[in-house]
Amino acid sequence: MPHLSPPPHLLHLPPPPPCRTGGAERFEEVEGHAVLFWFQAYDVVTVTPWLAPVVWESTFDPVLMDAIFKPQNLTIAATVFAVGKYVQFLKDFLLTSEQFFFVGFNVHIYVFTDRPEDVPKIQQAPGRQVSVRVVPSSRRWQEISARRMEMIHALLLELSGSTHYVFCLDVDSKFHGRWGPESLSDRVAVVHPGYYRDGRSRFPYERRPESRAYMAPSDGDFYYCGGAFGGNVDQVLVLTQTCSKNFRDDEKEGVEAAWQEESHLNRYFWENKPSKVLSPEFLWQDFKLLNPEIRIVRFSGVVKNYAAIRPNV
Numbered sequence: 433m434p435h436l437s438p439p440p441h442l443l444h445l446p447p448p449p450p451c452r453t454g455g456a457e458r459f460e461e462v463e464g465h466a467v468l469f470w471f472q473a474y475d476v477v478t479v480t481p482w483l484a485p486v487v488w489e490s491t492f493d494p495v496l497m498d499a500i501f502k503p504q505n506l507t508i509a510a511t512v513f514a515v516g517k518y519v520q521f522l523k524d525f526l527l528t529s530e531q532f533f534f535v536g537f538n539v540h541i542y543v544f545t546d547r548p549e550d551v552p553k554i555q556q557a558p559g560r561q562v563s564v565r566v567v568p569s570s571r572r573w574q575e576i577s578a579r580r581m582e583m584i585h586a587l588l589l590e591l592s593g594s595t596h597y598v599f600c601l602d603v604d605s606k607f608h609g610r611w612g613p614e615s616l617s618d619r620v621a622v623v624h625p626g627y628y629r630d631g632r633s634r635f636p637y638e639r640r641p642e643s644r645a646y647m648a649p650s651d652g653d654f655y656y657c658g659g660a661f662g663g664n665v666d667q668v669l670v671l672t673q674t675c676s677k678n679f680r681d682d683e684k685e686g687v688e689a690a691w692q693e694e695s696h697l698n699r700y701f702w703e704n705k706p707s708k709v710l711s712p713e714f715l716w717q718d719f720k721l722l723n724p725e726i727r728i729v730r731f732s733g734v735v736k737n738y739a740a741i742r743p744n745v
Contacts (some may be wrong), residue, residue, distance in 0.1 A: 442477045442486065442628045442654070442711065476725050480653065480709055486623075488711045489727040492614040498536065501613035507538040509591060509598040509665070511584050514545040515576050516569060521604040521734065523552040528607035530556060532730070535612070540595065544583055581679065581693050585672035592665050599662035602733060605715070609730040617708030618667045621701050624657040625712035625720060638695040643687045644678035645695035647702065656701055658694030659733065660715040663707070675700055 478486050485491070510533065514522040522543065529541065538559045543551055546569040556562070567583060570576045584600055591598070597616055627635055635655040637647035662668060675696040682689060689695035716722075716732040 442623060476711070480705070482705045484617075484705065484707050484709055486709045486711055487614055487714070488725075489713060494610060494612060494614070497613045501616065502536060505538070506596045506613075506616075507540060507594065508534045509595045510539065510541045511580075511587065511598065511600045512541065512543055512603045513567075513576065513580055513583075514543055514547070514551070514603045515567065516546065518603050519545055519547045519550045521736075522550075523554070524606050524734075525601075525603050526552065526554050526562065530554065530560070532607035532609055533611050535610075537613075542587060544580075581672045581676040581696070585669060585676055588665055588669045588672065592669060595665050597662065598665050598668050599660065600668070601731070602659035602715075604736055605659065605731055605733045607731050609713075609728045611714065611730050615662075615708070615710055615714065617663060617706075619663045619671065619701070619704060619706045620661060620708050620710060621654075621656040621697075621706035622660040622710040622714045623712055624655045625716050627655040628712050629723075630655075635698075636691060637698055638689045638691070640687070640690075642685065643682050643689050643695070645682070645689040645699045647699060651702055652698070653702065653705070654709065656694075656698055656706075657715050658691065658697050660710070660731065661697060671697075671700055671704070 476486070476488055478488065478491055480486060510529070512522070512525060522545075526541065529539075533539065535557075540560075541562045542565055543562060544565045544567045545551060546567055548564050548566050551562075551564050554562070565583075565587070570579075580600070584598075588598065599615075599620070632652040632655075633649070635647075635652055637652060637655070638645035639649075640646060661671075663671070675693060678696050678699070679689070679693070713726060713728055713730050716726065716729045718732050718735045722729070
């Protein structure tokens with residue numbers, strides 16, 4: 433597929449200027465807290481230059497989506513890594529997934545952890561289950577991040593033929609709103625909430641040519657996050673195999689991409705365009721104020737002290 437020039441960011445209009453004009457302020461309650469929102473009219477991008485849909489609130493009918501996909505009796509897998517102290521986030525992840533993640537579907541969540549005894553037991557709806565995969569501990573969080581692709585690939589080799597779609601998600605996150613079949617496609621990427629208003633010159637791609645994750649200054653569409661991606665199981669098999677091999681080949685030459693799996697993921701999606709792009713609604717960051725175009729947060733990374741939870745910083 434040819435590389436096409438994307439819009440500079442996911443908004444058709446530039447971010448608001450420092451002086452607040454042409455908008456409105458409003459207080460809203462969010463989880464018991466009064467939050468000040470600044471609203472300004474924005475027109476968001478809903479289709480990429482290669483004609484993949486970009487999913488935002490109000491770009492789909494949830495009732496229609498469920499009516500189309502639920503009769504297909506699909507099985508949706510999710511992978512999550514709860515290694516070391518990250519296991520503390522697992523309970524909220526699992527509880528909120530019961531409320532919002534593919535409700536009414538067959539869902540199988542695979543928890544990769546070095547502390548299986550700390551995996552919480554939660555009540556699940558019919559058709560939903562959690563399985564635990566024991567993995568080794570690591571002294572470097574970068575190593576945990578880098579090895580995810582390899583472990584997910586091994587799992588998907590087992591699931592191919594019995595599971596239809598898979599999403600690979602960060603455990604230090606919670607669901608806050610519906611995440612359903614509107615997100616399904618062959619290759620699904622989520623635009624990073626920290627860079628969706630920026631042009632590619634500000635994207636933290638791997639810029640060293642010696643890495644297989646290298647992106648030239650003119651390369652790139654959007655910057656995708658490593659904390660949420662997925663798609664058809666067979667397609668994600670190819671993705672994880674490619675990213676894992678590229679990481680290993682880099683490692684043999686003494687190279688580690690700037691953002692490990694995320695760097696390799698962005699390179700992969702540059703060469704193999706996502707067939708569906710999810711807006712930052714699908715992975716926001718709790719420490720960020722909501723921008724006016726973010727009408728709902730579906731999944732969000734929680735505020736945390738990295739020094740306290742990572743084996744190295």
